[in-house]
Amino acid sequence: MRIGYGRVSTRDQNPDAQEDALRDAGCDPVFVDKASGKLASRPELDKALIAAREGDELVITKLDRLGRSLKNLIELAEQLEKRGVNLVVLDQSIDTSTPAGRMFFQILGAIAEFERALIVERTQDGLAAARARGRVGGRKQALKPRQVQLAQEMYDELGDDGKRKHTVQDIADELGVARTTIYRYLEREESRS
Structure with missing residues (x-):
């Protein structure tokens, strides 16, 4: 079964183009969220993930419609892979059921891991430099x-x-x-x- 998922960022945006592309790709059912912001809930994505079974395909139009960040995107892709659900991205011609599609996500995962390591390294360097100058982290005391x-x-x-x-x-x-x-x-x- 092909399950479609779309998302628009604001209430003013129209999801019709995404829905049409997903239906043209043979998706039934199609779930669409109208969610804005990193912390907004995505109940339709939750429904799509619940509906997806082993051997199914979750189809999206673009990568940025599924994950709000690279980390989130990779976590969702890994979750789908563990459950035996393939991810298909129409606009970028990505299909995780193919070796090329799996390689693409492995490269994304490696980039995300490298990015996390750089952030940790920069944070540790910054803290060490601050300590060398006699500063310590944490909030300023509210009371003397x-x-x-x-x-x-x-x-x-x-x-x-x-x-x-x-x-x-x-x-x-x-x-x-x-x-x-x-x-x-x-x-x-x-x-x-």
Whole structure:
């Protein structure tokens, strides 16, 4: 069975050209997503992947319609390969059931792996250079040591009735931070003592 999948990036784009090309290629059913952005869900792709069985072909018009990034594209291709589903890309004449199609995806995988290795190497070099200059990574502390001490004193202060004199919200407002920040610092102080 040939299963077609198309995607348009925005609601204004029209998927008809992709649908027509997929139907002309003998696809039935055809699934089309209207998804924008890297994190947008693609429910129609999920349906297409569920529908695809061993020996089937998932057909797309262009590579960029399937994966949002090279890494995502390769992961999907590997997932299809494990399940025995071939990937066919009409515009680029790619068919993973052929040796040339499989080689193309292996080359893409090697390029993606090389790219990841370069990113890791550059990140490590940048961190090492920053450490050599005396800088350390991580977020800047929200409270200075004196403010932490003040927060702890306010938290520990009891009123005449024996209850806490200041709420965590009062302390947060006084120091200009979120309540969760106060809780985090109070927990740290508690674990140190």
